[in-house]
Amino acid sequence: MSQRTGFEHDYLVVGAGSAGSVIARRLLDAGHSVHVVEAGSADDDERVHNPQGWPLLLQSPLDWALMTVPQRHANNRSLYWPRGKVLGGSSSLNGMIYVRGHRSDYDAWAYAGCPGWDWDSVLPLFKRSEDHVDGESAWHGKGGPLPVSRIxxxxxxxxxxxxxxxxxxxxxxxxxxxxxxxxxxxNHATIRDGRRMSAWQSFVAPVLGNPALTVTTGAHVHRVLMEGGRAVGVEYAADGAVHRAYASAEVVLSGGVIGSAQTLLLSGIGPAQHLREVGVEVTVDLPGVGENLHDHxxxxxxxxxxxxxxxxxxxxxxxxxxxxxxxxxxxxxxxxxxxxxxxxxxxxxxxxxxxxxxxxxVRPLSRGTLRLASADPRKAPLLDPNVxxxxxxxxxxxxxxxxxxxxxxxxxxxxxxxxxxxxxxxxxxxxxxxxxxxxxVGTYHHQVGTCRMGQDSLAVVDPELRVHGVEGLRVADASIMPSVPSGNTNAPSIMVGEKASDLILAAS
Ligand SMILES: Cc1cc2nc3c(=O)[nH]c(=O)nc-3n(C[C@H](O)[C@H](O)[C@H](O)COP(=O)(O)OP(=O)(O)OC[C@H]3O[C@@H](n4cnc5c(N)ncnc54)[C@H](O)[C@@H]3O)c2cc1C
The missing domain is CATH 3.30.410.40 (Cholesterol Oxidase; domain 2)
Structure with missing residues (x-):
């Protein structure tokens, strides 16, 4: 039994992005204590909030600014992949387009082994998030945390x-x-009164005074801490030191399509052979972690x-x-x-x-992989979307x-x-x-799929988003999507956060 230091909360949420922000808010609203651990910084850069600022954030300190491995079907070019490294995650530097995708996207998820994720089941979750400028209708919600406006x-x-x-x-x-x-x-856009409405600003900023919430920024999670097959906390680097934080109920990885898969792999949860090759001790042989990487x-x-x-x-x-x-x-x-x-x-x-x-x-068929380059958590993973x-x-x-x-x-x-x-x-x-x-060829930044949800042997999480073979650990972000929806992925990631919070609360 490792010695417990640092704060203890009911839930740890790793990553304050589109999905993580929603989960933090919904768990707080339900009366739980939550510790959000985010690698990036506060969102106090004005370029985040000005809807025209996003091109200036690319390659800035708020951007993970990842590169793929050379793409053999694209003249061996490495593609630049921006991802948000800031409160709000990629919703703080995205283009603010609000699109959910086609109903058949979600029905296909359900048919592929994810009951409860069909369109009729997820539409109320999209609506619950929303505060649409047009008000309540068959397609839109009013009074939710996320403002959506028209151009x-x-x-x-x-x-x-x-x-x-x-x-x-x-x-x-x-x-x-x-x-x-x-x-x-x-387009409809996540903008209100001329300001970007990131997931953080919409869901968490209004409740920052809640004493049950702890937010740690500049905290890069290296791995999940396990005790007897159960996730009990995370280890993270901040201010040049390694820290530990613990959760009494569950650990939720919302580090996005790259961060969540990388954290699982560094925790020894992934394809056993690959983990051994890079010198990571195997905790759970889960062959699908890092598979199914794809993008628009x-x-x-x-x-x-x-x-x-x-x-x-x-x-x-x-x-x-x-x-x-x-x-x-x-x-x-x-x-x-x-x-x-x-x-x-x-x-x-x-x-x-x-x-x-x-x-x-929007319906790409190419699939690739995310692999560790090294057991060193500071090294970016190898991203091969195989475009x-x-x-x-x-x-x-x-x-x-x-x-x-x-x-x-x-x-x-x-x-x-x-x-x-x-x-x-x-x-x-x-x-x-x-x-x-x-x-x-490049991307419009809609990578998904590295911790795919399903019930087959390559699935990483089940339809309740629980990591196969580990107690007390869920993944909830764009990485769980079995296939990318036919539209921009911020609204779908926010919906994943809504669904995850329902699933977590139902189990609490
Ligand atoms: C430039 C750009 C433009 C885009 N434009 C649009 C658009 O107009 N409309 C749209 O719908 N979608 C758009 N997208 C896509 C959309 O924003 C993403 O799909 C969505 O935000 C993904 O949400 P997420 O919760 O999966 O991850 P993210 O929002 O990326 O959140 C992940 C969070 O986890 C943190 N994190 C990662 N690893 C760790 C770790 N090890 N330790 C601690 N914290 C960690 C990250 O710093 C980040 O804050 C765009 C994306 C980009 C990058």
């Missing part, structure tokens, strides 16, 4: 994007979280503008399109996003004034590039377009576009 004064180029897609026959969508999501429209892929079709663009009033990501490569699909598989700034395509020129029509795919390893992903992205080019060529953009910079006029054939995709 009321769109940037003229964001409006041109909508007009261009409509001219091509795409349906106008008022609300991507309503009855239908396939079509073009303006994005390219940047960049346009040089004929004149400087006026400043926008919202999140720089005001309009988007959901489309399908095949009308027989139950939901969309393409998501062209519009940005009224130059979001550079790697190795292509960066014009002084411009805008971006970014082709994205474009499936032919469909490449072809769907090329379809998306062609679609974005069509949109960019519409009359609605005549007043703004000077030249297409990427892929550029020299890219003419479909083969040229395949080469462009391999050269420029």
């Amino acid at each position: 009321t004064e769109p940037h003229p180029t964001a409006a041109a994007f909508v007009e261009a897609a409509l001219a091509l026959g795409h349906e106008h969508i008022e609300d991507f979280n309503g009855e239908r999501m396939t079509g073009v429209g303006f 892929l994005l390219v940047s079709n960049v346009y040089e503008a004929s004149r400087p663009l006026p400043p926008g009033k919202a999140n720089l990501l005001e309009s988007q399109l959901f489309a399908s490569t095949d009308a027989r699909r139950p939901g969309p598989d393409l998501q062209p996003l519009f940005l009224h700034l130059v979001y550079p395509a790697e190795s292509y020129p960066v014009p002084e004034h411009g805008y971006t029509i970014a082709p994205g795919i 474009l390893s499936e032919r469909y992903d490449l072809e769907a992205l090329v379809d998306a590039v062609e679609l974005c080019r069509e949109i960019g060529g519409q009359a609605a953009f005549d007043a703004w377009r000077k030249a297409e910079v990427a892929p550029g006029p020299e890219a003419r054939t479909r083969d040229d576009l395949r080469a462009y995709v391999r050269r420029a």
